[in-house]
Structures are given as structure tokens and as C-alpha cells.
Amino acid sequence: MKTLLKQRFSLLAVFLLFASTSVVAQQSDYQIQQDFRAELSELTERVETAVTTEELSEIEAEIDRLEGQYAEHTQIINSAIYPDTFDGSLTRLRNAHTAAMDDATIIEELNERIDDLTAEMDVFRNRMEEMNVEMSSLQDQLERAEANETRQAALLRQYRQNIDQRNEFVSEFLEELLSKYQTMDRTTQQEIAEAAERLDDNPLEMIQTIVIEYIDLADQATALETPDFVAMRAQHGYFVDIWERIGERLANTFEPESPVSAKEEVDDLLTAWLLSVDNQLWNALDSAFSQNGIELEPFASAEDFNTALNSFVDNAYEISLERNSEEDHEIYRNFSSFWNNTVKASWGDLLVEGNVLSHTDIAAIDLKIADWSDASAPTSNLMFILLLISIAIIIGLVILLITKTRKAPPKKIDK
Amino acid sequence: MLKQATITLSLCVALLFGAAACGPSLVIQNVDYSQPIESVLTPDGDAMVHDQRFAIKFSISSILEEEGVSSVDEIRLIRNRAGYYFVTAEGFSNVYVFEADESELKLAKKIEISGDSLGQPAFNQRDTYIELVDRATGQTYNLDHN
16 A cells, blocks of 8 residues: 555656646647637638728727737747748738728728719709709790790890700719719729619719700700800710710710610710701701891701802802892892801801811801902992093093194294 | 587577668657647547547547546647657546557556546647646646656
8 A cells, every 4th residue: 555655656756747736827828829710710701801991990900919919929829820820820811901901992982982973963963953944934934925025035045044054064064074084994983883883873874864855955945046056066066075085984884784885875865966956056047047138058967058158158259250230249248247247256166166167167168258259349430431531631632732733834944 | 519509509690690780770869749739639429539630540438438437528639759649638637648659559657637637628838848737727737758
């Protein structure tokens, strides 16, 4: 028994050579690395699922804490996760965090942009609706005020102001779109496209609505005159210019599934708008020339109009050359006055902006009018008569001189 | 006759020594077998544990029998610098020190833990010894295979 106790004591003495007890909670290396792995895994998962920069900032602080807390156990962790390392795993986590932060920043910027866009669209839509109501009311009032010319003129002025406001408002909207989308890269387009489904009214749909409303405006604008339609054509030209610059990008961004057909839809609407404006414009132009005593050949396009103008001036020039009558000169004066004071002075810029006439076309007609001016001015006979009188006087004087010379007696010579 | 027998015997002894001298004699010293982190292994239905990282697989049936328990949720295993395996588990009263041999683990030492059985044991690899920590009580034991 004694031997047995001695042996046991000996074993304990050998095996528990440095045994010690401690009230302080002891750590297990295994547990340390397990805890590290668990926390690393949890943070990795949180980084993967985080969607806000705020959330990711909190995670970043926790990554710092994790690194600080386990730095003293680097060796244990390196052994446990070999061939990975403590530094390597944290670097990967930080890289993932940075990438997630970049993504979240982009998403937040995008969300902000979409919110702004939504707000802009709301403001735009509300203002357009207000103007539609005003315009509809003005149209009704115009129809009712046919008997009262003064009131009709006032209403028409207001109606035109409304159209100008609309044009200005739409132009600002298009400028805004142009500045946003003209230089937008493909990546940003795709990012917006992914978020665009949240928009009730996206810019592409808004453009379609605007064009449809312009078509209605052109079709229903019975009280308007040539300058109004020329202004509409100018607005159409401006719209087309902007659309050509950003149309494809807008279609790719807001109709990413069928950008080609979306762009074609707007192209078709723009063509229909031009047709509606032109139907009114050519009639109004023809009436305006006709009311000023200028009967042009029929025209139904800008080219035809230019041809009709040139044809009128060429014919009038030929007639003036042949007849050189006061009546022809009066036709010239009438045309020249209307051309210079109304067509060029009042409509000139709009005709150019609306692609009805170019500066070259106008200059060419100006040159022809100058020739026509010379040809149509009646030539005076006064100089011819004066010449005849002068010749007659000279002849008379010569005859008188000869006669006197013959009647005089010869002189006698005294020797 | 005796002389001839003596010569024959001497030749045989010389041949034997010669043959022994030609056999393998390469020995590598100071091998470090230490496993940096203990392995925590869950036995399967046949009481087999498999440490894939350190490549060892064995049955713990005889250890359970020795401890007088039918099963454990997990065992803790660590190998010291000299190559001895230290095995214990929650509820054990001993740490078993095994020496590796050809297809077997031979018990080298059985270290009895004073007091109650181990609550939450864990091995830590230290420079010259294996540290046994009972996280339930906070007690530590510095173990050696000798």
C-alpha cells in the first residue's frame, strides 16, 4: 500500500512538474483561433450583406477591433489557419470591405440621383399639367371670344406666352438631360438602368409625353399664325438636335431591354410632330404671302417653299426686264417690303432655327431682289429729249451762221 | 578439430557483423513533432476519430472503457515535440499519453488529474511541455510525457 502511494506520488510529481492553479480564467489556444475564425467569418458575411456606407463604417471599426484584439495571438492563429495567415485573412476582409464600401457609395449616389430624378420628374410633370390646363382654358376662351376682337387679341397674346413658357420649360428640361446624359459612361448608364424601374416617370417616357403634347398643340392651334408655327418648327429642330445627342443613351439607360425600339418610338413621334407643325406652317405661310399680294407656287416642304420663293422672284425679274412698267415696280416694292420687314425681320431667325430657310437661301434671294430692283425701276426719257433738243439747237445755230455768212457783201480792196 | 571449429565460428561472427554494418543506420535527431494547436475531434458511431489536418485516425473505445464512460461528444488531442499524443475529454479524470508505433498507439503514461474530473479541458502547445487548461475551473497543468 505504501509502495502504491509512493508510486502515485512519484507519477504526479513527474507529470505535474510545473502544475499550477490560477483563479484567472485560462485561455485555450484552440478556442482563441476558433473565436477569431468565427468573428472573421461573421464580419466577412456582414461585409457581403451590408448595403449602406453607415453599416460598413461600423463594420470597419469592428475589423480594427478584431485586429487589435487578436494581434497578440498571431502566431497561434497562423498555425491554426495555415496556409492562410492572420494578416492575409484580415487583408482579404479589408479588401472586401473596401470593395463593398465602393459599391455602397455608388449605390447611395445612384439612389440619391434617382430620388433627385424622381423629384425633377414630379416637378416637371406637375408644371406641364398646369400649363396644359392653362392652355386648354385659353383655347376655350379663344373660341368663345371670336366676336370680340380686342379680347381675342389679348387671349391670343396670353396663349402665345403660354406656348413660349412651355418651350422655355421644355428647353430647360432638355438642357438638364443633355448635361446629365451626354457624357455619361456605359457603366453609369447600366447602374441607373438597374434602378430606373423605381421611377414612375423616367426621362424617356417624359420626352414621349412632351412630344405627344406638342403634336396636340400643333393640331389644335387654329388661332395661331405663321410666326407661331415657325417658332414651333424651331422648337422641333432644337428638340431633334438634343435627341440626336442623347437619345441613344436615354434609350439604353431607361429601356435597356429594347433600346432600339424605344428610340424608334421617339423618332416616329418627332416625325409626326414635324408633320403636324408643317401642315399648319405651310398653310399659314401661303396665307401670309397671299394676304400681302404675293402668290407663290404651292409648297408643302421647306425645299418647296424655297423653290417657290426663288421662282416668284425669278419670274418677276424676267417680267420686269421685258416690260419695265410701273406696275412691275410696284410688285417689286411690295415683295421687297414684305420680305425685308416681315419675313426677314420678324421670322428670319425662327425660319433658320426651324430649318425652313438657311442663311444662304435668304442671302441668295436678297441678291435676286437686288437684281430685280434694277430691272424693275422704270427707265426715264428726259435725257433723250434733252439730247434731241441740244442737237436741234446746235443745228439751228449752224444754219443761222451759214445764212449770215452768205448774205454779207464782199470786201473791196483799196489800191 | 577445435581449431577448425574456432575458425569457422569466427568467420560466421565476422560475416554477421559485416551484414549488420551494411544495413540501414541513418538516424535524424531533434525531430519536432509538435502540433501547434490541439485537435478537437468528434467520434463517429463506431467511436472512431479522424484528424484530417494532422492525418491520424483511431478508435477511442479503449480510452472510453478505461474512463468508464460510454461516449463523449468530442476528444481533445495534441502531439508534443517528442511525438507523444496527449488525449483527454470533458468528464475525463485522466490525460492519456500515447506513443506512436506501427499501426498502433501504445499508452506511455496515464496522468491522473487531482480533484474532480475535467470540466472544459483544452491543450495548449508550449515550448517544453503541454499545457492542460480546465476552463471550467481555471486550473492549469503543465504536462510532459516523462
